Amino acid sequence: MDIANFKYLDKETLFTLTHKREGEIKIGEKISYGSDFENSTARYVIIGIEESIGVKGNLGKSGTHTAWNAFLNAFLNVQNTDRLNGDPIHILGSFQFQEIFQECESTEDYREKVSLIDDSISPLIEKISLAGKRLIIIGGSHANAYPIIKGVSQAKNSPVSVINMDAHADFRKLEGRHSGNPFSSVRHEGFLGPYHILGLHENYNSQTMLEEMSKQKDIQWYFYEDIYLRNKISFDKALHHFIENTKGIAGIELDMDSVENVLSSAMTPTGFSALEARKYAYNTAYQLKPSYFHICEAAAKLDNGLEDPQTGKLLSYLVTDFIKGLME
Numbered sequence: 522m523d524i525a526n527f528k529y530l531d532k533e534t535l536f537t538l539t540h541k542r543e544g545e546i547k548i549g550e551k552i553s554y555g556s557d558f559e560n561s562t563a564r565y566v567i568i569g570i571e572e573s574i575g576v577k578g579n580l581g582k583s584g585t586h587t588a589w590n591a592f593l594n595a596f597l598n599v600q601n602t603d604r605l606n607g608d609p610i611h612i613l614g615s616f617q618f619q620e621i622f623q624e625c626e627s628t629e630d631y632r633e634k635v636s637l638i639d640d641s642i643s644p645l646i647e648k649i650s651l652a653g654k655r656l657i658i659i660g661g662s663h664a665n666a667y668p669i670i671k672g673v674s675q676a677k678n679s680p681v682s683v684i685n686m687d688a689h690a691d692f693r694k695l696e697g698r699h700s701g702n703p704f705s706s707v708r709h710e711g712f713l714g715p716y717h718i719l720g721l722h723e724n725y726n727s728q729t730m731l732e733e734m735s736k737q738k739d740i741q742w743y744f745y746e747d748i749y750l751r752n753k754i755s756f757d758k759a760l761h762h763f764i765e766n767t768k769g770i771a772g773i774e775l776d777m778d779s780v781e782n783v784l785s786s787a788m789t790p791t792g793f794s795a796l797e798a799r800k801y802a803y804n805t806a807y808q809l810k811p812s813y814f815h816i817c818e819a820a821a822k823l824d825n826g827l828e829d830p831q832t833g834k835l836l837s838y839l840v841t842d843f844i845k846g847l848m849e
């Protein structure tokens with residue numbers, strides 16, 4: 522089946538990126554791949570979204586389209602062991618939206634195109650979810666939380682209960698689609714159930730947005746500052762509280778701009794550690810068996826030239842932690 526702007530992972534790419542070594546087996550040698558995920562026995566389907574349009578529509582710095590390849594390079598070369606076997610994993614491929622990106626000239630153009638890509642992404646998410654597979658999605662901007670939640674919600678015929686580790690609530694007003702309003706947009710359409718945000722930064726969430734969220738009883742958050750400056754609650758307790766309050770169909774969001782020093786549009790010198798992000802991925806998967814895991818906003822290279830050779834490896838750790846949590 523052809524999907525607009527989607528490239529299935531093919532044998533040649535897989536073989537080029539998987540570096541074989543005698544006496545060892547890499548994950549890339551075990552996973553299944555390509556279009557026929559429905560007939561694969563794999564339970565977990567991984568897709569990429571190579572896209573920076575949502576970030577530009579939110580007046581940010583482009584670069585999130587570079588995360589997928591960086592992830593793939595690292596992930597395919599993870600050792601296949603009895604701690605993590607590649608057999609239940611299927612890598613489908615990635616959405617490639619760089620041509621659409623090149624067509625944009627203004628903020629309005631980016632916002633219009635985000636609506637367009639929303640409509641490409643959600644049917645595939647719905648189809649994979651309907652096939653009973655759990656999804657792992659590597660973004661891309663946080664704008665894509667909207668089509669992901671919509672697709673899962675339509676497949677499961679239920680609103681999705683979401684936990685989001687993030688410095689920003691992304692609940693901005695509906696002013697055209699972008700990376701700052703996926704949760705307000707998807708809430709507006711009834712696909713988002715309870716919404717829990719872990720680690721909001723007080724400096725970067727507006728009073729208006731916080732007041733809007735306060736009106737809705739099933740939207741809750743912990744500020745990063747309440748955890749680490751005021752010691753009101755520990756990281757573990759805050760996470761546990763959200764996990765306990767998540768019922769039914771669950772989705773997990775991880776915005777990498779909440780993790781200290783990870784390259785992204787809103788890169789931060791103070792935030793969660795890589796280890797906390799790993800604990801988040803593992804524990805949410807282990808305890809909730811969520812329908813999807815969306816990791817977004819990370820970049821291997823920003824358009825301003827900044828590069829980070831570690832992005833792909835961190836994304837790969839997070840995905841393997843999440844899969845281990847699902848399997849244990």
Ligand SMILES: N=CN[C@@H](CCC(=O)O)C(=O)O
Pocket residue numbers: 576579580581582663664689691700701725776786787818
């Ligand atoms: N998903 C990210 N949302 C942030 C982005 C900030 C930035 O790119 O600088 C927000 O809207 O506040």
